[in-house]
Amino acid sequence: MTTTRRRFVQGGIAASALTAAPASVRAQTTPTAARTIRAVLHGDLRVFDPVWTTANMTSYHAAMVYDTLFGVDDKFEPKPQMVSKWSLSDDRKTYNFELRDGLRFTDGTPVTARDCVASIRRWGARDGGGQHMMARLADTPIKDDKTFQIVMKEPYSLAVEWLAKAATNACYIMREKEAQTDPNQQITTILGSGPFTFNQDAVVQGQRYVYDRNANYVPRSEPAVFTSGGKVVNVDRVIYENIADEATAIAAIRAGEIDMIEYPNVDLLDTLSGEKAIKLEVLNKQGQLGWARVNWLHPPFNNVKARQAMLHLIHHTEVMKATFGDEKYFRGCSSLFGMGTPMENDANIDWFKGGQNIEKAKQLVKESGYDGRPVVVLHATNIAYMNNAATLIAQWMRQAGFNVSLQASDWGAVITRRAVKAPPDQGGWNVFFTSGSVNAFGNPVALSGHAANGEKGWFGWPTDEKHEAFRDKWAAAANDAERKQIARDMQQNAWDFVPHMYYGQWFQPAALRNLTGLIGMPELIPFWNVKKG
Template sequence: MTTTRRRFVQGGLATGALVAAPATIRAQTTPPVERTIRAVLHGDLRVFDPIWTTANMTSYHAGMVYDMLFGVNDKYEPQPQMVSKWSLSDDRKTYTFELRDGLRFSDGTPVTAKDCVASIRRWGARDGGGQHMMARLADTPVKDDKTFQIVMKEPYGLVVEWLAKAATNVCYIMREKEAQTDPNQQISTIIGSGPFVFNEGAVVQGQRYVYDKNPNYVPRSEPAVMTSGGKVVNVDRVVFENIADEATAIAAIRAGEIDMIEYPNVDLLDTLAGEKDIKLEVLNKQGQLGWARVNWLHPPFNNVKARQAMLHLIHPTEVMKATFGDEKYFRGCSSLFGMGTPMENDANIDWFKTAPNIEKAKQLLKESGYDGRPVVVLQATNIAYMNNAANLIAQWMRQAGFNVSLQASDWGAVVTRRAVKAAPDQGGWNVFFTSGSVNAFGNPVSLSGHAANGEKGWFGWPSNELHEQLRDKWAGAQTDAERKQIAREIQQNAWDFVPHLYYGQWFQPAALRKLTGLIGMPELIPFWNVKKG
């Protein structure tokens, strides 16, 4: 059913059961409009566990209800958040952390060192940086209710950086009970440590997700900067509205029925021009990177020639033109680490200079021994850039000789299906499209999608021993110059074995109505510090 503005307005105060969602505290009162922010974000919220998935919508949800041991400031430097103080032993192997006073979960119980250790261990089983750290971990002893340690087998200088990073997966702190859930299974209860409480009773699955101010949360005293400092909540409620029809969302923000659209359709931005109460602002200054993942577990992309064929057939900017139109909003991307990051380099990018080269793609596909079997391409029709990427890249794949089976659904269904390792004709897949913050791509270790450790890794499950060795080498480097040189080596190797592909980098503004104090950052839309009116 297509959402209309009339249906949206009529449903403004509706409540309903959250089908198959975790249990949580139910707030009963409805705050006034002037104390409520209604935001249309980039997709539906299907998964509530930020460790089980790297989906940005899930991390947005988690940023509302959970807090972090460390945040980052506007220079991406780690800053204590739930931690009050910490130290590193002389041999640089033992980190000792003490929690600050007043930390409580949304059910009123205190946050303890045991909760933190369990949360770190669960996060470390799934996150790229966490996995790298945990492979060198000796122990995580709990000294008392407020003090715990991370003891490494060898000196390891990235512990605090990994705990502080805002790129998915984020090390959010859960109760020990939830954090003891198998990291390959989703949690079933949301009891958070953060500034908001997830209000299940006011949720309408697929349409509306509601967060109320957490009365048990004590913010830090410092000003809010990125994910660090005082996460002061200035409203009583934030509602994530899922409005798939872009024209409906534009009409609603003009009428004052919603307060924010994360990604308004660029073609409709002119309709907002001259609106005195609406401003357009790029929140993620580094931009987003369009990302195509291919499945290494099944033909044809278990063959390197088939993956190289994909590298040559994707046009570096045509998907962006179809989505954003105006070239001021996008650019092509040739670096494995995104354009404009410290690790950006030009190693092994001849393919980019000549792309698209359909004839070269045809040749490589033939050399791969491709047998004509259907190639399942997942198409998220409710997100414009993903929809356009699927349509255009499927067309180019057909021109190169792939037998493409384009399978349409919404993004929530893609998030669920991409975790399936079965063969494509048994519910699995061959290609899906997503995106990530350019900031995240700039780190070859912390981004889960940069791993090439096979079935232990991120969706697509690439495998390359040299790549993993070079990532370890990068993590152990002592200077920025060393890391930049190793990044060149990583990229030189990666564009030969092709772990994944990119289809453009973009800078899309958000539309904000009478909102002030919204902190622009990669990876997250933070609703603390925001005032309405």
Template sequence: MLGQTGGGKTIKAVLSSDIPTYDPIWTTANQSAYHGVMVYDTLFGIDAQQQPQPQMVGKYGLSDDKLTWTFELRDGLNFHDGTAVTCADVVPSIRRWAARDGFGQHMMNYVKDISAKDEKTFTIKLKERYGLVLDALAKTGTPLCFIMRKKEAETDPMQKIDTVIGSGPFKFNLRETKPGIQYVYDKNANYVPRKEPPSGIAGGKMVKFDRLVYVNMPDAQTAVAAVQAGEIDFYEAPPTDLLDQLSEDRNLKLQVLNRAGSVGIIRLNFLHPPFENLKCRQAMLHIVKQVDYLEANSANPKYYKPCASLFACGTPMENNANTGWFETAPDFSQARRLLKQGGYDGRPVVLLQATNLFKNSARYPRK
């Protein structure tokens, strides 16, 4: 992360790419999530120690049999249109999020019912014990469980919402927003932050400026020049090969805000040959050398870290069980044996290369 040390009542920031949609539930794009945390709020948030903490929730508890969670909303929650946030908004918001999110879908396998007891109290009843309810509601991986008004929350999860009214610390200024160029957010003067100090995305969200403008600059060199010239105040993801150079600029401050980092994956299409066969998928573990991909993204090893844990290193769920292949890869002889066992017939494999780091679809396939 790269931010300028200057101040002011308006902050101009450049993200790594454009905001593809205003609906942060419909997509997993990071930029839509950034838009979401400006406008909406969440029931829980992850603190700096990677632990879930209450955000919109005041009191909460788990029954003795560990099958019923009861949550009470804290005071002072209102949408930008002046209406109060109630459990009539919360319940469909959770359900819409869970329909789109992998963690939410997993949680719902254990959920018997989600219902409102009154305007400020709702319950999640489980079919059997499930220890990750708070983690799911607090997750920072996209999409986050944002709370929307009942009207928007009841929208078909497969359809995008077309109204942006949340209860978060900023209001979306649609009038001054120019899609593809800039996105404007004004301070919500009526937002009531929590009293706890900020930690991660938990605690009190204290807004210390009047307006934030996300400026879309697709060209990295243009963005670097803009931040050095003082035309923007914050640049999310400058090219790693320029970080050492930028660190020498006394007017700039380099800071790592996401110490867990980003995790890259190779996703195999298991619906079609050859990777519908387990053995062929396993063969890929012995072909890929992770450090080659890391070096391609950053030549400086201080900006990357090899990691074998499926659940990400540096998190409470880090686990290196059954990852011996990681220490020996590439092992082409083992890969050949597995491909033979999987019946691989030599057909070409098509690779899809994403043209943008933070988008989830690829435009240009290559062989």
């Protein structure tokens, strides 16, 4: 059903299996429009657990309701956030952490070292950097309510970098009770440590998600820079409005009914010209990278030739033009680490230099021994770039000889289905399309999707021992020059075994109405520091 402005204003009935903070700590009155920000973000919020999924919408939600032990500044350097002070022993094996004063959950109970250790351990089971750290972990002793340690089996200098990162999965601190949930199962209670509370009573599932200022949150005294510093909340409420129809969203921001559109349709941007209250701003200066994941567990992509075929059949420019039109908004991407990152290199990219080659893809499909079975391609229709990528790439896959079964749903359903490891004809899948911040792709260890550790890894579950050895070597490198050479070697190997594919890199502006102080950064849309009017 198409969303209309009337339906947007009226809303509907809330439905959710989650519980939130007790009613006594939720907002009891409706804030004024002047103290409320309404934002249309890139998709629906289907999953609320930032450990269980890497979906950006879930991380946006988590950054509102949870805090982190460390944040990053605009140079991506770690800064203490919930931590007041920390140290690393001379042998680089023991990290000591002390929490700052005033940390409380939204129900008023104090945040303790036990909560932090439980959160680290749960996060470490799923995150790329976390898994790398946990594989070398000896213990996490708790000294008292405010102090704890991370003790490593060997010298290790990256723990704080992993704890600080804003890229999914970020290490958000939740109560020990929730953090003891199996990391492969979703939490069912949202009770956070961050600058906002999740107002479950006001939620309209599929349409509206409501966050109120957390009266129990004590921000740091430093200025807010990216995810570091004082997360000062200047409004009473932030509402994520899920408006799938792009023209409806544009009409709503022009009418003053919403205050932000994260990804306005570039074809409709001209309709905002002349609106003095509205400005267009690229918030993620490094851009977003379109990402195609294939399932290694089942045919045909358990065969390297079939994966190599995908490299040759994807035409980056055509996929990007379908969504963004003007080439000032996009570029192709040949590097495993994204274009413009410190690890970008040109190793083993002849497949990219040669452009789309359907005949070469046909040859590789034939060599793979593909038997004609349906190839299940998950098709998220409610996000423009995913919709266009699936439509075009499925067409090229058919031309190369794949029997494509294009299965349409919204992005929320894709998030759920991509976790299924069963064969495609039993509810699984072969291909899905997503995206991530280019900044995240620049780190071969921290990004979960760079892992090639099989079923322990991220959706798609690629396996390559040589790749994993390169990741370990990169993490242990003494300097950036050494890391760059290792990254080059890693890319040389990766584009041979093909862990995944890309379909373009883009820089799409957000539309903001009467908002100031919004921190433009990769990975998140932070609503602390923002003022309205």
